[in-house]
Amino acid sequence: MEKADRYLSAGTRENTRKSYRAAIEHFEVTWGGYLPTTGVSVVRYLAEYADKLSINTLKQRLAALAQWHLTQGFPDPTKTPDVRQMIKGIRVVHPAQVKQAAPLLLRHLEQAVTWLEGEAAVALKRGDYKSLVRHRRSVAIILIGFWRGFRGDELARLTVENTKAISGEGITFFLPYTKGDRQHEGTTFQTPALAMLCPVEAYINWITVSGIAKGPVFQRIDRWGNLSGKGMQPHSLIPVLRRIFNEAGLPAQLYSSHSMRRGFATWASANGWDIKGLMSYVGWKDIKSALRYVDASVSFGGIALRAAQQAPALENKGISGDHPHTD
Structure with missing residues (x-):
């Protein structure tokens, strides 16, 4: 199985793995959530950090939660209608202007x-x-x-x-x-x-x-x-x-x-x-x-x-x- 694990691990970039681990730790340790979780808990988690984290960060956290549940054989709680509606609502209430670096002339x-x-x-x-x-x-x-x-x-x-x-x-x-x-x-x-x-x-x-x-x-x-x-x-x-x-x-x-x-x-x-x-x-x-x-x-x-x-x-x-x- 070690050989298989090597190839499975190679299919995901190291930076992605690190960010996903950090996201799961934030959900469990910082916020106090439990895994596996439900769509209702995900909505509460998003509401807690809607005005503290950027929309991109929140979406990354959702991706990490989705990946954890799928790899563990559980239903993905991030795909519920309420979670999707929550993301839309956060975009409306907390619109973010995209920051871009100046072009090098x-x-x-x-x-x-x-x-x-x-x-x-x-x-x-x-x-x-x-x-x-x-x-x-x-x-x-x-x-x-x-x-x-x-x-x-x-x-x-x-x-x-x-x-x-x-x-x-x-x-x-x-x-x-x-x-x-x-x-x-x-x-x-x-x-x-x-x-x-x-x-x-x-x-x-x-x-x-x-x-x-x-x-x-x-x-x-x-x-x-x-x-x-x-x-x-x-x-x-x-x-x-x-x-x-x-x-x-x-x-x-x-x-x-x-x-x-x-x-x-x-x-x-x-x-x-x-x-x-x-x-x-x-x-x-x-x-x-x-x-x-x-x-x-x-x-x-x-x-x-x-x-x-x-x-x-x-x-x-x-x-x-x-x-x-x-x-």
Whole structure:
């Protein structure tokens, strides 16, 4: 049975298992509920925390309760009409505005990379290897994150073994699973080399300087500036990015790891990419997900002029609205 348990466990992501365990503990220990439970108890639980927890958190708690009951062979108490009506009522009484990270504008991306390249050149000149490694990693993170439209967890899961880069041509990443890949079939992402702000050269420079031959592409750097050999955690990307942007003189507090993904979507929209091409390139499965990342107010504002100036160089290298390179 141990072998079967291994595969059953692999079918659920570790983060999901942790959040479900925490949700069950909250229901039993914090609130004092009993398992198995009933729809009536679930309604009372929701009422207790309707004004304390976000609707998404409450829905996650319901998913955990549903999963516990189904795996234990009990009826799912979260599917009763009253529970569904309760969720609708909470949405009405406690409407929540979706908070989104600001898109990373192309001019800000260029400003950050220019600053980082300058710092890397200074570090190389004075023989400061540790600073050089840190700056090369930063350049690779933001250029790959932006032009590939990766989320923080996707950047953190990139491996050298599943990445192939050819200078002047392009780079290919393979991820065994992504958020939209429910069947864990794996997805291949391709990005061409660019005339400027090139993610391919950024990757090659980073791998060359760091000497990483296998394992996570983006390894942690400890307080002494040494590579740890372990991959970065997705949540650690936000402070890393904000430090980069702050040092480059940008409004760092506006940005998160989603800013690069939103920034690319905004740039693509401003340059005439249709929604189908954008979804195919980034990997979105439904149009609602894609539209949440496109900032219309920025797409057709000041960034449009800036992006239009950059577009010819990028189109010559393969990124355009009409012919996005996708797998």
